[in-house]
Every structure is written in C-alpha cells, then in structure tokens.
Amino acid sequence: DRIEPKLSDQWFLKMKDLAKPALDAVLEKDVNLVPEKFINTYRHWMENVRDWNISRQLWWGHQIPAYYYGDGTEDFVVAESADEALDLAREKSGNANLQASDLNQDPDVLDTWFSSWLWPISVFNGILEPDNKEIEYYYPTNDLVTAPEILFFWVARMIIAGYEYRDEKPFSNVYLTGIVRDKQRRKMSKSLGNSPDPIELMKTYGADGVRVGMLLSSPAGNDLMFDVDLCKQGSAFVNKIWNAYRLIDGWEISEEQPETESAKIAVEWYQHKFQKSLAEIEDHYRKYRMSDALMATYKLVWDDFCSWFLEMVKPAYGEPISAKTFKSIIAILENNLRILHPFVPFVSEEIWQHISERTPEEALIVATWPELKSFDEKMIKDFEFASEVISGIRTIRKEKNISFKDTISLSVVNAENVTTHFDAVVQKLGNLSELNYISEKLDGALTFRVKSNEYFVPVSGAINVEEEIAKLSEELKYTQGFLKSVQGKLKNERFVNNAPENVVAMEKQKEADALAKIETLKASLASLE
Incomplete structure (x- = not known):
C-alpha cells in the first residue's frame, strides 16, 4: 500500500494591500505592543506577508461561499446565499435555465483564524449589524492580553480586519505574556514531567x-x-x-x-x-x-x-x-x-x-479604585528617619539583652535638626520612658548613629561592661581595617580616574560611613571606660 498526497484547488486571500494599514498602525504607535521588542517581529511578518491560504478540508467550520455551476476552473461564483449565487451563475454563464440543484457549494471550510480575526467586531454583532449601539460604544476596546506565539496568526489579523471592515483599530494596546518555564528555563511539558498540577x-x-x-x-x-x-x-x-x-x-x-x-x-x-x-x-x-x-x-x-x-x-x-x-x-x-x-x-x-x-x-x-491624591513627601522621609531610630533602639535592646518590657531613656544630639513630629511614635515603639534633646554627648551610655544624629541609652547596670568593652574594641579594630582598605583604593589615582563615577562615589560613601562608625565606637568605649 502507498499513501500519496492529493493536490486540490485552494482558496487564497491577497494580503499585501490588506496588511499595510495594520503595519502602519503598529509602527506609528496607534496600536501599542507591550513589550516593544515584538515590534520588529511584527514588522518582519507584515512586510513579508504572503497570500493567506484560507481553505481547510474539514467537516466543521464556516463553509466557503463559492458555488460551482460547471466543470471549468472558472465555472463558479461567490455569493452570500444560494439564491444570490443562482442569479450570479445565470448571469455569468449566460444560461437562464440554471436551477439551484445545478449548483454545488465548495465543501472546504474557512481557516479557523479567518473567523477569529473578526472577534473584536463579531462579539458585538458588528458584522451583521455594523451600526448597533454596542459596537458603537465598545469598539475599539482598550487592551488585548495574549501570547506572542499568535502575534501574527491572530493579533495581526484582527488589526487587519479592524481596518478593513470598520476602518479603525480593534484595540489600543496588546500585552504579550511570557511562557511559563521551570527553574532550568525549560518549557513546561507533560513529557518532561516538569509541569505541576x-x-x-x-x-x-x-x-x-x-x-x-x-x-x-x-x-x-x-x-x-x-x-x-x-x-x-x-x-x-x-x-x-x-x-x-x-x-x-x-x-x-x-x-x-x-x-x-x-x-x-x-x-x-x-x-x-x-x-x-x-x-x-x-x-x-x-x-x-x-x-x-x-x-x-x-x-x-x-x-x-x-x-x-x-x-x-x-x-x-x-x-x-x-x-x-x-x-x-x-x-x-x-x-x-x-x-x-x-x-x-x-x-x-x-x-x-x-x-x-x-x-x-x-x-x-x-468597588471603586482608590482616588489618587497629593501626598507629603517630607513626612514620608521624616518617618523613614524615625524608623531608623526605632531600629537602632531595638538593635541595642537585642544586642544588650535588654527586655522590651523594660522602659529605657533615650537622649539625642539632633545635629540633623530632624523634626520632632514622630517623637510619640519613637517613644511608643521604642518603649521609652523619656526622649531628651541634648547639646553635648552623654557619658556612660550606649550609643548609635542615624546619619549625623547621635543617640544615647544610659547603661544603668543593664550590661556587663567588660564584655561590652571587648566587643566594641573588636568591632573598632575591624572597622579601622575596613577603612584602611577603602582609603587605599581612594588614594590610588588609577582607580579614581578609571573607575565609573558611581563606583568611586560608593567607595567615598563607604569611607564616610566607616569614619562615622569609628567615631561612634570610640565614643561608646570612652563612655564605658
């Protein structure tokens, strides 16, 4: 036995002229593709578009509206109905005696995308009733979400149909989703067994x-x-x-x-x-x-x-x-x-x-989406500063094993001239008995910095002083070593002249932070000694 392909006549749709308005719409951003990287793919397809084979040999679908009245290759007419086809066939053949029984409709059906390209219009019955209220109100729609694999099969053809049948784009934006892959970047598939249920x-x-x-x-x-x-x-x-x-x-x-x-x-x-x-x-x-x-x-x-x-x-x-x-x-x-x-x-x-x-x-x-209103950027930044103060208090509590149930006193040298607006919040979240603003450093206290502000927590016998001195001394030694390595880089003219500006700026910031930390550590040691 032998299986051989059978050649048969196919119906095609000329695409070159149809595609141009749809190509221009995307290139001129009348229709936006998101992300824009797909524009080049779209342009390549549309500039090299081929005539569309719309014939399918299936038992379901929209039957091609071509009616044959003879055996010749040109013995056919295209019509919206059998009655219209009979009138056209009599006129074309010159045979006024043709009957409906003499016509045979082509058994092929239209490619599924040939009906799908009408979706933005037909969903509002805009083909059969082109001026109905729904199509007039909703068309064109805003957004289409779909996969990039069907950018040409469906998206491009919907845009073509929109300009052909309504002289207008079908939608304004096309959001193209990605493909779901596993951690090894493999496409999810049953054969690989990498697709979870x-x-x-x-x-x-x-x-x-x-x-x-x-x-x-x-x-x-x-x-x-x-x-x-x-x-x-x-x-x-x-x-x-x-x-x-x-x-x-x-x-x-x-x-x-x-x-x-x-x-x-x-x-x-x-x-x-x-x-x-x-x-x-x-x-x-x-x-x-x-x-x-x-x-x-x-x-x-x-x-x-x-x-x-x-x-x-x-x-x-x-x-x-x-x-x-x-x-x-x-x-x-x-x-x-x-x-x-x-x-x-x-x-x-x-x-x-x-x-x-x-x-x-x-x-x-x-429910309605929240209304966008103006906001106070300074207040937001002020709280960011206050939150760093609270984090500093919590860090001291954790490192010194000071229970949160126990209130502590906090004093601050406000070199940054920070607002006192959030003091009540700092007192509550830090469980402070008092928050004092002072002009001189406080002796015999634990310290931490937030920018140039220095904060002091009196020890009051809550910690082992000798252990704390040893710990701070070790941290000071490490920070001084770190500062030395950073300053070594900054003294290297080759590094400063050739490194990107942001990298040099980052090293200078590291130097400033290290110097501030060393100063704080020395102050803490002095107060304990």
Missing part, C-alpha cells in the same frame, strides 16, 4: 497564594521562571493579610477612649505613604509591569501596614482602642483591600465581607 498547588498554597506566586515571576513579555517556593511566599503573604485583619478585628472599641498621639500621627503618615505607593502602582499598571505593581503592593501591605502602622496604632495590652482611631484603621484597611484585590481576590473579598454586611452591589470586585 495547579489543583494540587491550590490545595497546598491556596488559589491566592498560587496567583501571587505566578505574578511574582511575570515581568512584562518575558518568560516566567516558575518556582514552587514563590507559591510558598504567596501563601505567607495571604496569611499575613488575614492575620492583620484578625488582629484588628480582635480589638475592643471604646467611644470614651481618647485617640493617642502616636495613633493620630500613624494614620496621617500612612495615608500619605499609601498615596505615594498608589501613584507608583498605577504607573506600573500603565506600563504593564504586573510583577512590579504586585511588589509595590506587597511592600506597602507587609512592611508599611503590618510591620509599622499596626504597631503604631495597636492599643496597650488589655486596653480598648479609640473608636475614632478604629474607624480610620478600617478605612485604611479597605483601601488596602481595593489595591490587593487584583492579586488576591479571594481573601480580600472575604475580609471585605467580614468588615460589614454588604449587598452584592457593594462587593469588593465592583
């Missing part, structure tokens, strides 16, 4: 956790290096969000309880910080940087909201929280949920519904 992943890490894990590794247009550890990270993030809500929900609320100074400052600061992050997130969305938008949201919620804000507003153990403060916290939480929802839709909606009883029309999925 998404259902099992969701059972282990939750749907939101898997979603975050995927988005953490999805830079615009680049392939996704999938790692199950990212799903673990996503699951931890979801737990963090849920536990933050549980903490808030567990507080007792009192109308009589006055609002604390630290809570007032915290609410004010976070509102400005939220607006700054919102502006960053919206910029990422505009540029289709989904993973960057997620990371900005992640840092805001994990670091600023959970690690700082909730600690700043948390009531003292066993005490209720001010009703006014609680109302502000809920408003802040709801705004957080709004920006979290695209990434963790299930847990955010669950919390949203727990906060208060809501109708389906009030669900988070249809």
Whole structure:
C-alpha cells in the first residue's frame, strides 16, 4: 500500500494591500505592543506577508461561499446565499435555465483564524449589524492580553480586519505574556514531567497564594521562571493579610477612649505613604509591569501596614482602642483591600465581607479604585528617619539583652535638626520612658548613629561592661581595617580616574560611613571606660 498526497484547488486571500494599514498602525504607535521588542517581529511578518491560504478540508467550520455551476476552473461564483449565487451563475454563464440543484457549494471550510480575526467586531454583532449601539460604544476596546506565539496568526489579523471592515483599530494596546518555564528555563511539558498540577498547588498554597506566586515571576513579555517556593511566599503573604485583619478585628472599641498621639500621627503618615505607593502602582499598571505593581503592593501591605502602622496604632495590652482611631484603621484597611484585590481576590473579598454586611452591589470586585491624591513627601522621609531610630533602639535592646518590657531613656544630639513630629511614635515603639534633646554627648551610655544624629541609652547596670568593652574594641579594630582598605583604593589615582563615577562615589560613601562608625565606637568605649 502507498499513501500519496492529493493536490486540490485552494482558496487564497491577497494580503499585501490588506496588511499595510495594520503595519502602519503598529509602527506609528496607534496600536501599542507591550513589550516593544515584538515590534520588529511584527514588522518582519507584515512586510513579508504572503497570500493567506484560507481553505481547510474539514467537516466543521464556516463553509466557503463559492458555488460551482460547471466543470471549468472558472465555472463558479461567490455569493452570500444560494439564491444570490443562482442569479450570479445565470448571469455569468449566460444560461437562464440554471436551477439551484445545478449548483454545488465548495465543501472546504474557512481557516479557523479567518473567523477569529473578526472577534473584536463579531462579539458585538458588528458584522451583521455594523451600526448597533454596542459596537458603537465598545469598539475599539482598550487592551488585548495574549501570547506572542499568535502575534501574527491572530493579533495581526484582527488589526487587519479592524481596518478593513470598520476602518479603525480593534484595540489600543496588546500585552504579550511570557511562557511559563521551570527553574532550568525549560518549557513546561507533560513529557518532561516538569509541569505541576495547579489543583494540587491550590490545595497546598491556596488559589491566592498560587496567583501571587505566578505574578511574582511575570515581568512584562518575558518568560516566567516558575518556582514552587514563590507559591510558598504567596501563601505567607495571604496569611499575613488575614492575620492583620484578625488582629484588628480582635480589638475592643471604646467611644470614651481618647485617640493617642502616636495613633493620630500613624494614620496621617500612612495615608500619605499609601498615596505615594498608589501613584507608583498605577504607573506600573500603565506600563504593564504586573510583577512590579504586585511588589509595590506587597511592600506597602507587609512592611508599611503590618510591620509599622499596626504597631503604631495597636492599643496597650488589655486596653480598648479609640473608636475614632478604629474607624480610620478600617478605612485604611479597605483601601488596602481595593489595591490587593487584583492579586488576591479571594481573601480580600472575604475580609471585605467580614468588615460589614454588604449587598452584592457593594462587593469588593465592583468597588471603586482608590482616588489618587497629593501626598507629603517630607513626612514620608521624616518617618523613614524615625524608623531608623526605632531600629537602632531595638538593635541595642537585642544586642544588650535588654527586655522590651523594660522602659529605657533615650537622649539625642539632633545635629540633623530632624523634626520632632514622630517623637510619640519613637517613644511608643521604642518603649521609652523619656526622649531628651541634648547639646553635648552623654557619658556612660550606649550609643548609635542615624546619619549625623547621635543617640544615647544610659547603661544603668543593664550590661556587663567588660564584655561590652571587648566587643566594641573588636568591632573598632575591624572597622579601622575596613577603612584602611577603602582609603587605599581612594588614594590610588588609577582607580579614581578609571573607575565609573558611581563606583568611586560608593567607595567615598563607604569611607564616610566607616569614619562615622569609628567615631561612634570610640565614643561608646570612652563612655564605658
């Protein structure tokens, strides 16, 4: 037995003239491809476009509207219906006696992409009713999200059809996703056995956790290096969000309880910080940087909201929280949920519904996006400084084994002339009995620096002085050695003249930091000795 290919007549569509408006639309940025690296691929295809073979020998699909009335190669007509075909066939053949039974429609069907290229139009019934309200309102749409493998098969052809049938682009932006690969950069496939079961992943890490894990590794247009550890990270993030809500929900609320100074400052600061992050997130969305938008949201919620804000507003153990403060916290939480929802839709909606009883029309999925407002950059920077002070206090407590339950005194030489706006927050989070501003260094105290500000914590017998002197001496010796190596580089004219400017600047910053640290260590040793 022998199998041989059978040659048959095929229908083609001339593409050169059809493709030009679609090519110009992308090159002139009327239609934007994201990322732009695909523009050259698109241009190569469209400039070298071939006539499109639209015939398919299948038993399903849209049958080609060609009707044969004879055996000659030109004995056919193309028509929208059999009745129209009969009229055209009689006219073309000159045979007025032709009957419908004499016509045979071509059994081939159209290539599936020949119907798919009409999708932006046909979804609004814009072919059969070209002036209906829906097509007039929605066309052209904003964004198309698809894979780069079908950039020519589908995307280019939809743009061609848009200009051919409506004289207008079908959409403004095309976001081309990457391919999911494993850590070894291999494409996910059953044969390699490197494709995890998404259902099992969701059972282990939750749907939101898997979603975050995927988005953490999805830079615009680049392939996704999938790692199950990212799903673990996503699951931890979801737990963090849920536990933050549980903490808030567990507080007792009192109308009589006055609002604390630290809570007032915290609410004010976070509102400005939220607006700054919102502006960053919206910029990422505009540029289709989904993973960057997620990371900005992640840092805001994990670091600023959970690690700082909730600690700043948390009531003292066993005490209720001010009703006014609680109302502000809920408003802040709801705004957080709004920006979290695209990434963790299930847990955010669950919390949203727990906060208060809501109708389906009030669900988070249809809630309004937070309004972008101006923010105080100086306040945000001032808190960054205050947070470094708090971290310095905590470091001293940890290194000297001073219990957080024990209050300590803190004095500062305010060389930076830093605002006192966040003093109440520093006192609360540092558990300070007092915060004093002094003009001279304090003897017999532990010290740390934040920029040029020097902070002093009286020892008061809380540490072993001899052990502390030995530890500081060792650290001083190491820092002096480090400074010597840095200064050696900076004295090398060849290095200074040939190294990139930013590298030299970095070395100079290292020198300045080392000198400041040495000064602080010497001061600490002097105060102990």
